[in-house]
Amino acid sequence: MPSFPTTSVQEARAALAGRLRELRLDAGITGRELARRSDWSVAKSSRIENAVTAPSDADVQAWCTACDAADQAADLIAANRQADSMYVQWKRLQRRGMKQLQEASTARYERTRRFRVYASHVIPGYLQTPGYATALMSTIAAFRGTPDDVSEAVKARMERARVLHEGDRRFATLIEESVLHHRVGDTDVMAGQLGALLAAMALPSMSLGIIPATAPREQVMWPLEQFTIFDDARIHVELLAAKVTVTAPGELDIYLRAFARLFDLAVHGTEARALILRSIEALH
Known part of the structure; x- marks a missing residue:
């Protein structure tokens, strides 16, 4: 059932x-x-x-x-x-590999003008480097037993990420500090990914916040599931087994309010940069 x-x-x-x-x-x-x-x-x-x-x-x-x-x-x-x-198992979405899934979402990324992303597990896709994406997708393919088209899927993800530099879009990105320390790939891959985060902070379209591990959790008591908000009208939630699409107004409001509270927990600018630099230093 x-x-x-x-x-x-x-x-x-x-x-x-x-x-x-x-x-x-x-x-x-x-x-x-x-x-x-x-x-x-x-x-x-x-x-x-x-x-x-x-x-x-x-x-x-x-x-x-x-x-x-x-x-x-x-x-x-x-x-x-x-x-x-609205509830689709990753096994079903990725039954023919991951390239098709990346390409299928391109049109939505191109239509969206305002992104709000909360990352509690991994770096958001549009900020991933090729090395990080390759290591991550290789792990996913092995765990889920999906066809290995990692190389093509990574290329598709990098192509989709061009939305960062095109059009009048805004990206509000919140990343839990633990994500900075979770090793995906080897030391060089992680160092490159963290360096790319620093570079992304300079993009005019980007607002990047890091939620410190020591942030008080009275309002939002624990890290939530990773989710992306598209123009306040649609949310994709990433569960271990499935992707959930949220469109009901009442539930949209819950995620929007959660994002606002998480935003208040995050640090930006110099403080965020310091946390990323600290993570790079911890790699060595």
Whole structure:
């Protein structure tokens, strides 16, 4: 039974389930009769109608057929796929390798004018050096057992990062200090990556803050999952097993408020530079 961890996904699933229930009621049939017509169990009908189980496209088609509403199947399948896209396992996203995933997100990066990124695990993709990205993606490919197209994926990520230098965009980036000390690649790779962070601070489009390990956590008590906010309208949250897309207004507000509080914890300018330099010195 799939578990959907955000209200965005839950609301989308509930809305779809509600529409399917309305079709059944309009058809004047019981859940038992729908199950008979669809050649599945009564329990399955109940799970779908109560948004406990996510239906497949075939399930939606069968439901509509059973309710003499085949003409509505296409729209409901589209809604089902939209809900499904809100929680997508990395295994599914990367089943053909990582290059395709990088290229698929390029259009969104090009459309976005304001980025807000909170990094609690690794350096954000648009600030990664080729060496850091190669080491990171190699580890990911090995851990998840995905096709090894690391070289091509790194090239695609570097190409996507051109948004840092093009157009009227703004990047507010917050990085936990622990990320500066987490070794990705060898010493030279980390030194190059940290040096690139220092250089990025000079970009007119960039606001880079470091959240010190000693920062008080009364308002935000622990490092959160890594997330990217696109124009205050869409958020991608990176979990270990999946990418979650957040679009529900109430949940967007939670992440926006969290980002604002994390921003207040961060240091910028000279203080941030000092923390990065300290991390470089600790490499040797």
